[in-house]
Amino acid sequence: MKQKDKYEIISEMAKRRGYFWPSYEIYGGISGFLTFGPLGSLLKKRLEDKFRRFYLQPLAILEIETSVIMPGNVLEASGHVENFKEPTVECTKCQRKFRADHLLQEFGKMTDTETEKLTLQDIMDELKNRNIRCPECGGTFSKAEQFMTMFATTIGPYSDSVGYGRPEAAQGIFVEFKRIFESARGRLPLGVAQIGRVLRNEISPRQGPIRLREFTIIDIEFFLDPEDKKCLVLKEVENETLRLVLAENKMKDNTEPVTVTVKEAVSKGIIKEEWQAYFMALAKRFLVELGVPEEQQRFIEKLEWERAHYSVQGFDQEVYLERWGWTEVSGHNYRTDYDLSRHMKASGVDLTAFKESESGGRRFVPHVIEPSFGLDRLVYVALEYAYTKRNKRTLLSLSRDLAPIQMSVFPLVNKDGLLEKADEVYHRLTNEGFTVDWDSSGSIGRRYARADEVGTPLGITIDYTTLEDGTVTLRDRDSWKQVRSNIDNLPDLLHAYFRNKIDFEDLGQLIERRKDG
RNA sequence: GCGGUCGUAGUCUAGCCUGGUUAGGACCCCGGCUUCCCAAGCCGGGUACUCGGGUUCAAAUCCCGGCGACCGCACCA
Missing domain, CATH: 3.30.930.10 (Bira Bifunctional Protein; Domain 2)
Known part of the structure; x- marks a missing residue:
């Protein structure tokens, strides 16, 4: 393959x-x-x-x-009209295109100040007079044309x-x-x-x-x-x-x-x-x-x-x-x-x-x-350069100041009031000026994976504990580490984080996850 | 612009050679069930033959042309 x-x-x-x-x-x-x-x-x-x-x-x-x-x-004054135009000729035998002025300089011993002044007809004449043939196959050249690489309009x-x-x-x-x-x-x-x-x-x-x-x-x-x-x-x-x-x-x-x-x-x-x-x-x-x-x-x-x-x-x-x-x-x-x-x-x-x-x-x-x-x-x-793989999953490891979406909010399950709580957190963060995504589709793992693929640095997950004590889980895209933090502290912490003043682990209490799953 | 290769759902692709299929799969996406943390599972749903012409009873499939892509040449002031 x-x-x-x-x-x-x-x-x-x-x-x-x-x-x-x-x-x-x-x-x-x-x-x-x-x-x-x-x-x-x-x-x-x-x-x-x-x-x-x-x-x-x-x-x-x-x-x-x-x-x-x-x-x-x-653009005439700047020299672009003159220089953005390239005289080209095409070999009638092998169809290769050449810069006519380069041919004259290389094989016709003309200087670039000389070739610059030539009209298309002059170019054809000079190529003929100096008996310059296609350097690839020896063929003759078709009519010279100017290719203007600026877009013209009126x-x-x-x-x-x-x-x-x-x-x-x-x-x-x-x-x-x-x-x-x-x-x-x-x-x-x-x-x-x-x-x-x-x-x-x-x-x-x-x-x-x-x-x-x-x-x-x-x-x-x-x-x-x-x-x-x-x-x-x-x-x-x-x-x-x-x-x-x-x-x-x-x-x-x-x-x-x-x-x-x-x-x-x-x-x-x-x-x-x-x-x-x-x-x-x-x-x-x-x-x-x-x-x-x-x-x-x-x-x-x-x-x-x-x-x-x-x-x-x-x-x-x-x-x-x-x-x-x-x-x-x-x-x-x-x-x-x-x-x-x-x-x-x-x-x-x-x-x-x-x-x-x-x-x-x-x-x-x-x-x-x-x-x-x-x-x-x-x-x-x-x-x-941000593209990497982790456990067969695509990970865009964009730096936190480049990542388009700064964080995603995930209700761990879509019932028992978690959706509503997540919605509340989402709006609180967008009101703070953060670029926040929201995803409640599929399993939590799938949502993390989606976020990783587009390079979102932080995942914020609302779970049952959130309803009890107002804390959420923050997950780091690159290390998959998680910390727990109170919602009320998030705005200040996140502003500091995205200004590179603090690291991920300063965002809250590091938590251990059991490995099964 | 030349030569080679190619164009099938959001993405990747099978099918094309040897015309006749409800055009298949995987991933993805959406909805539901489930789910207390890393693409799990089950049910349901979604979207495609690049465009135009021709050959033919019949074209994704064969032929011609356009458009586009990739690679090489040239070009990249």
Whole structure:
């Protein structure tokens, strides 16, 4: 029998229990779009909030929200219109598709600045003149075509008013920089984040939640004075180790990561910018918090031609997934003043900062360090790493701050007033702001199993003793341990528990269970 | 976009080759009985042949096309 991999198991569970599934299924489905069900959207929200607590709040990074549709001129200024378009040719013999500009560079000895300027007809001419054939089979090429990976639309009733779905949330930040900077009273460094939907018209997306045409991105643009790029908080992470696959090693086909501390990486110039190193260290810690051990993470340095058009040094953070191997979850790029300068030029608006000094003062365009995360991928990663088996039962061991449902209330049997009592407890807890589920169907064991499968950390069981003395049983998802606690104490205890102030065993009196059953 | 494989209930699947079944099973879900703590048991219930066309007396089954999925190639700024 075919062995199911984790992706398959998780997809099945995700559909059945309401985490996520492919969108538009009743119309046959369309790849690249994903629907988050009730549990999935809760998990995503919790992950987002955790990110805010972990990454944004400590650095006082400001969060904004800008529109998804952007006017064409904005994305022309940013270089996306130019760079999101790839000229491709197809071999007439073997049907393989190639990036025409890459062929000309590799076999035609043209530089990328030369190929960038070519029209489609020029490309065909150059391929012919330079006698470039299919590198696979030697065949000739069909007509070149441009593939635009941004979603285009028109704005309003005028068809010449072109707009695009934004391919990154970053541009919204650059475009609004002037006002944000002003409202932040000109402070630098200044971090600005945006968590939002972006659109990329992938040619053929596969891999479920990993490659989507519409997804949620977390972009942080961290603005710096280029003459004062010191990271004052680097000390906090300087002994954190990073596993780095360096570009120079990659060139020699060596993808063995070197493990260095943040301190070393910076002092040896492996990571050129201190803030970039800092954000990478935080990214590593964040993934550890999501349940990914450090050996299952690495950073891979992008080669020059792999980098986006705006980046001068870039690392991708990758996480090992059972089905797809090393998978990018975040990108860390030094964007310099590329974007602000381009928007300044195109809009004619001054986007410089000013700093006073003894010699008078100077104007400059701030530089940008950008950490960028794919939120949907993080959701999947958290699920895959939380997935375990216990006694042949599926257990999602999501951390208590990520679990969509925080607790379930179970009447041990459905009679003698236990249902009513359970209902009372349920409402008391929801009134406290907890996300609580209710389940009275099937045996208590079955209900625990259901709760385990969706990762609910606590089970609260109402039994006959509850009617006598107002205590309930709390059951821990991972250890199956149980404690007994008075209902009146629950709100305070549970708030503390979910803020990670106390452990499970602090929730009440540990009780022994006999093993029969 | 190309090649290979594939599409049956909420999920996984048998059946397809060799057309004719009330389309079977498992899990799951719901209701009831039972049940003082880990998917127990009993009774009852639930949902399916991806879509369209063709061949045929008859199509889940054969043929063509669409859509979609998975794997490989390419692509992933």
